[in-house]
Amino acid sequence: MCLTILFTSGFSVFTKGNWDTAGFISSYLDIPLVTGAYLLWKVLKKTRFVSLDSVPLDSAFEQVDLNPEEPEVEEKGWIRAVSWIWN
Structure with a gap:
């Protein structure tokens, strides 16, 4: 999409x-x-291209499943009225 x-x-x-x-x-x-600039950075810093197979997504998804985030508390009163400004 970005390239297009x-x-x-x-x-x-x-x-x-x-x-x-x-x-x-x-x-x-x-x-x-x-x-x-990207290629210069790769050459100067001697970084390598990371293949998608080496990215540990499975363990990251398992960790998210084991440690779910707490649900957000619904605001009440005047905070709810103005919370759309910052959310």
């Missing part, structure tokens, strides 16, 4: 008669900048 938005956000500059260099640069310059 990223690649199509500046599509209007490619339509006939709408070419705008500034619009093209502002829409698509972030793609090589972010990719370059």
